[in-house]
Amino acid sequence: MLKLPISTENSIINEIVKNFNLQQKPVIALRSDLPETNRNAYVGNDQIAAGSTAAKLLMSSIKSKKGDILIVISQPFRCQQERARI
Secondary structure (H helix, E strand, C coil), rough: CCCCCCCCCCHHHHHHHHHHHHHHCCEEEECCCCCCCCCCEEECCCCHHHHHHHHHHHHHHHHHCCCCCCCCCCCCCCCHHHHHHC
């Protein structure tokens, strides 16, 4: 099974992408669009639309309940709007 690393946006990853570009090798970003790089393509989902859909589904499933709510998140993410500010 092929294991793919999850890239973060930092100078090391940017340099790797730059070196691949210089060698005319394609770079396709998955899960993180790596906006500071010269990647060839990005495959991922729209976190804003996904979050809106999730909120609507959550509210429709708990609208009749009252009191505290516990939300568990596996890991944080940076959405498109946050990346645009960098």
